[in-house]
Amino acid sequence: MGDFKRTVIRELPERKGEISPESKFWSDFEFPVTVKEFDAITHLEFSPIEPYQFAATTSNKVRLFNPINNQVDRTFSRFKEKAYCGSFRHDGRLMVAGGEECVIKLLDISGRAILRFFSGHERPVHLSKFTSDGLKIFSGADDTTVRCWDISSGEEVQQFQEFKDHVRCGDANKPSRDIILTGSYDHTARLFDLRTNSSIMNVNHGKPIESATFLPSGNIFLTAGGNYVKVWDALAGGRLLTTFGNSHKTITSLWLHESMGRILTGSLDMHVKVYDASTFGLVASLDYPAPVLCVAVSPVTNLLVAGMSTGLLSIKHKKKDETPQTEAERQQKQREKRLALRYFNKGNMYIPQEGDTLVPLKEREGLPKYDRMLQRFEHSKALDQAFAIGVRIPKPHVTFSVLQELIRRDTLKAALSGRNEKWIRLMLHFLKKHISNPNFVSTVTDVVDIILDVYEPVIGGSEELKKGFTTLRDSIEKELKYHQELEEIQGMLDAILIASQTDLDTNPDMVIAERDDILKASKEDMKTEAENALKR
Known part of the structure; x- marks a missing residue:
C-alpha cells in the first residue's frame, strides 16, 4: 500500500515590500510581557528620572512598575473608588491622581503616604497634572470645571467654568508655567492663563476630545478625538495647521516622544500608530489584541508600554545588541561555535566497514487533522477540521484547498449535506468574504452551486x-458591477494610450507632461475656479 498523498495547499507568495529603518526600529522589540489587571488600564506615564519607572492607573490603584524586571515596585491603593490620571512631577518625586471620589491626591513616590487631599470637584476627576514649575496642580472633572490648586497651602487658587461637558484631558505648557491646555467632550479645547479669570484661546475639534498635548516648543498643540488628530498653532490665534490620522476607530491617547520626534496614538481599533512630529506622516503601525486606551514610551526608547480596555498591560523591551564588543568576547563566541559544530557533527565522518548492515531511517511526517480524515475517507469530518475558526480565518487558503480536494473526489455534496442552519450561515459568510479574491472565486462559485442544490x-x-443568500447575491452583483466599471476604465485608458502613441509617431519631439505637472496644473485650475466663484 502506497503512502497517503497529502492535500496540496495552494499558498500564494507573500508580497514583501522594502522595510524602512523606522518600521525595523519599532518591530525590533521583544515579545511583549503581559500583565493582567482586574480593570481597564486608563493611564500610563514614565517617570522623568532614572530608572524611569512607569505608573499604570487601573481600578482603584496606581502601580509603579520596575522597567528592568517588569515587577511592581510600589502600589498606591488608598482609593475607595476608581483612580484616574496618575501623573509625575518633573523631578519624579511626587505624583498626583484623581478618581471617582471627586478628590485629588498628592502621593509621595518614596513611600505610600498621601501628602495632601484637594477637595472641591463635585464629579469624578479625570484630569490631574502638575504645572511646568511643579508648584501647582490643575485638574478637570465631569462637573465641567477646570481648577488650579496650590501645593504648599492645599487651597484652590483658580477655577474656570467655560466648558459645557466633561473635561477629560490636558497638558501643561513647559516654556510657560502659567499656561495650561484642557480638552472636553463638548468638542472644544481651551488654553487658560492661570493669571487671568478666563480662557485665552478656544478651538473646536469637531469630536469629543479624548487627549490633548503640547509640542515641546509650547507654540503648537494637538487634540485627538474621533479617528483623527488636529494640529493647532497657538501663536497664530488657534489656526488649524493640519489634520492627520490613520485609525478606523476613536483615538484614545496621544504620546509625544521629544528626543525621537515621534507622536504615538492609541485607538479602539487595537492599533498604535507612530507619526513623524515634523511632517505628521505615518511611519509605523503596531497591532494589539484589544482596544488600546493608553500608550507610552520610556525617555531612553528602550521600553514601550500599552494599556488596554480588557485590563491587559503590554510591556515590550528593546532587543539587546548581542554583537561582541571586545576581542575576548569575540574569541569566546567563536570557541562556542566550534564546540557546538563539533558536537552536532559527531558520527557524520564514520565510514561503514565491510559486513555492516545499513538500515535506512524513514521519518514519518505528521499529517494535519483534515488530511487524516481524508485518509480515512471521512469527508464531512475533514471539512469540519478545515472549516474550524482557527483555520478559516488565519489560513483561508487551507480551507479552499480542502474544498477543492473534495470537489476533485466528487464528495463535496455529501460533505455539505446534513448541516444545521448556523453552520450554513457561517459558510455563506465565509464565501461572501472571499468572493472578491480572484484566487478563490472559481471555488466559491462551485461551492455556492452545490449548497443551492442541497x-x-x-x-x-x-x-x-434567506438573509444569508440575499447578502451573498448582493455581494456578487456588486463584484460584477466593479468588473464592468474596470472594463470601462480599461477601455478609456487604451484609447488614451493609443492616442498618445499616435501623437508621438506624428510628432517625435512632443514632450509628455509628467504626473506631478498634471496634478499641479489641475490644482491651479481648481484654485482659479474657486476664486472666480467667490468673486461671483
Whole structure:
C-alpha cells in the first residue's frame, strides 16, 4: 500500500515590500510581557528620572512598575473608588491622581503616604497634572470645571467654568508655567492663563476630545478625538495647521516622544500608530489584541508600554545588541561555535566497514487533522477540521484547498449535506468574504452551486438562510458591477494610450507632461475656479 498523498495547499507568495529603518526600529522589540489587571488600564506615564519607572492607573490603584524586571515596585491603593490620571512631577518625586471620589491626591513616590487631599470637584476627576514649575496642580472633572490648586497651602487658587461637558484631558505648557491646555467632550479645547479669570484661546475639534498635548516648543498643540488628530498653532490665534490620522476607530491617547520626534496614538481599533512630529506622516503601525486606551514610551526608547480596555498591560523591551564588543568576547563566541559544530557533527565522518548492515531511517511526517480524515475517507469530518475558526480565518487558503480536494473526489455534496442552519450561515459568510479574491472565486462559485442544490427546498422556511443568500447575491452583483466599471476604465485608458502613441509617431519631439505637472496644473485650475466663484 502506497503512502497517503497529502492535500496540496495552494499558498500564494507573500508580497514583501522594502522595510524602512523606522518600521525595523519599532518591530525590533521583544515579545511583549503581559500583565493582567482586574480593570481597564486608563493611564500610563514614565517617570522623568532614572530608572524611569512607569505608573499604570487601573481600578482603584496606581502601580509603579520596575522597567528592568517588569515587577511592581510600589502600589498606591488608598482609593475607595476608581483612580484616574496618575501623573509625575518633573523631578519624579511626587505624583498626583484623581478618581471617582471627586478628590485629588498628592502621593509621595518614596513611600505610600498621601501628602495632601484637594477637595472641591463635585464629579469624578479625570484630569490631574502638575504645572511646568511643579508648584501647582490643575485638574478637570465631569462637573465641567477646570481648577488650579496650590501645593504648599492645599487651597484652590483658580477655577474656570467655560466648558459645557466633561473635561477629560490636558497638558501643561513647559516654556510657560502659567499656561495650561484642557480638552472636553463638548468638542472644544481651551488654553487658560492661570493669571487671568478666563480662557485665552478656544478651538473646536469637531469630536469629543479624548487627549490633548503640547509640542515641546509650547507654540503648537494637538487634540485627538474621533479617528483623527488636529494640529493647532497657538501663536497664530488657534489656526488649524493640519489634520492627520490613520485609525478606523476613536483615538484614545496621544504620546509625544521629544528626543525621537515621534507622536504615538492609541485607538479602539487595537492599533498604535507612530507619526513623524515634523511632517505628521505615518511611519509605523503596531497591532494589539484589544482596544488600546493608553500608550507610552520610556525617555531612553528602550521600553514601550500599552494599556488596554480588557485590563491587559503590554510591556515590550528593546532587543539587546548581542554583537561582541571586545576581542575576548569575540574569541569566546567563536570557541562556542566550534564546540557546538563539533558536537552536532559527531558520527557524520564514520565510514561503514565491510559486513555492516545499513538500515535506512524513514521519518514519518505528521499529517494535519483534515488530511487524516481524508485518509480515512471521512469527508464531512475533514471539512469540519478545515472549516474550524482557527483555520478559516488565519489560513483561508487551507480551507479552499480542502474544498477543492473534495470537489476533485466528487464528495463535496455529501460533505455539505446534513448541516444545521448556523453552520450554513457561517459558510455563506465565509464565501461572501472571499468572493472578491480572484484566487478563490472559481471555488466559491462551485461551492455556492452545490449548497443551492442541497438546501434549495429549505431556504424559504428560514429567514436567516434567506438573509444569508440575499447578502451573498448582493455581494456578487456588486463584484460584477466593479468588473464592468474596470472594463470601462480599461477601455478609456487604451484609447488614451493609443492616442498618445499616435501623437508621438506624428510628432517625435512632443514632450509628455509628467504626473506631478498634471496634478499641479489641475490644482491651479481648481484654485482659479474657486476664486472666480467667490468673486461671483
